[in-house]
Amino acid sequence: MTIYFNNGVYADKETMKVSIDDRGYYFGDGVYEVVKVYDGKLYTAEEHFTRFLQSAKKIRLDLPYTIEEFTEIAKKLAVDNGIVEGHVYIQATRGAAPRMHNFPGEDVVPMITAYAIHNPRPLSKIKEGVAVKTTDDIRWLRCDIKSLNLLGNVLAKQEAYEAGCAEAVFVRDGIVTEGSSSNMFGVKDGILYTHPATNLILNGITRRVVLKLCAKHSIGVMEEPFTLEQFNEMDELFLTSTTSEITPIVSVDGKPVGEGVPGRVTERLQQVFEETIH
Ligand code: PDD
Numbered sequence: 001m002t003i004y005f006n007n008g009v010y011a012d013k014e015t016m017k018v019s020i021d022d023r024g025y026y027f028g029d030g031v032y033e034v035v036k037v038y039d040g041k042l043y044t045a046e047e048h049f050t051r052f053l054q055s056a057k058k059i060r061l062d063l064p065y066t067i068e069e070f071t072e073i074a075k076k077l078a079v080d081n082g083i084v085e086g087h088v089y090i091q092a093t094r095g096a097a098p099r100m101h102n103f104p105g106e107d108v109v110p111m112i113t114a115y116a117i118h119n120p121r122p123l124s125k126i127k128e129g130v131a132v133k134t135t136d137d138i139r140w141l142r143c144d145i146k147s148l149n150l151l152g153n154v155l156a157k158q159e160a161y162e163a164g165c166a167e168a169v170f171v172r173d174g175i176v177t178e179g180s181s182s183n184m185f186g187v188k189d190g191i192l193y194t195h196p197a198t199n200l201i202l203n204g205i206t207r208r209v210v211l212k213l214c215a216k217h218s219i220g221v222m223e224e225p226f227t228l229e230q231f232n233e234m235d236e237l238f239l240t241s242t243t244s245e246i247t248p249i250v251s252v253d254g255k256p257v258g259e260g261v262p263g264r265v266t267e268r269l270q271q272v273f274e275e276t277i278h
Pocket residue numbers: 034153178179180181182183201202203204205206207240241242243
């Protein structure tokens with residue numbers, strides 16, 4: 001039995017009830033987080049729940065819990081479900097009300113649901129790398145919000161999968177922004193390049209860990225927009241996310257990156273990242 005969290009109640013998934021009028025269902029009107037569990041413990045929980053509250057604030061949604069309370073909920077789900085390696089998913093919607101675009105009245109409370117699930121680390125992808133496909137970034141201009149509204153991401157990921165690729169790389173006005181569910185990094189002449197944390201990308205927690213590791217280990221970083229042409233000429237490429245960690249990219253649109261194998265700087269970052277998780 002998997003224990004879920006539903007607005008203060010911990011219970012079996014089958015007994016959970018969410019209204020057909022939920023605004024998450026109608027409009028994708030809500031926000032979410034994915035927090036990794038390593039060795040039975042939450043990884044970078046404070047950063048995730050800080051961003052969760054920030055995302056909620058950006059869509060003018062008041063959440064009834066603090067960072068500490070969300071952390072306790074996530075911990076309890078991980079422990080009660082016996083999760084050693086996996087993740088906690090948590091989402092909040094603006095609640096249930098008859099379908100109207102404008103916000104419902106004050107009496108409507110957010111719907112918060114969460115669960116913890118076993119999810120092993122994708123070790124072979126982390127070691128061998130993945131292929132990616134570039135695609136137009138057709139999303140809205142508030143990609144900094146971790147919104148439930150993921151249609152642009154869903155369509156891009158499916159396009160990548162159908163091309164035999166693990167991830168889609170968004171390109172907006174000739175600039176590489178991020179992946180459909182990850183951040184993008186390139187290495188050229190030993191310097192790391194990644195899109196700055198603007199409204200055009202989600203400022204990933206894994207991205208922030210990587211930038212901190214670069215500072216600690218004296219790897220030069222340029223947080224500057226780079227073009228698709230520059231992306232295609234990088235010596236190394238990798239993507240980051242909570243579940244993918246640091247995954248090397250070994251081909252873009254069918255063309256090999258560098259020698260077509262994970263690069264030296266990427267492997268070094270993977271090594272020091274590994275030290276942060278155990
Ligand atoms: N996705 N950019 C986008 C669009 C994302 O959806 C994600 C994460 C990231 C990386 O963020 P982080 O390092 O904080 O996980 C970047 C999650 C994992 C998901 O939707 O499942």
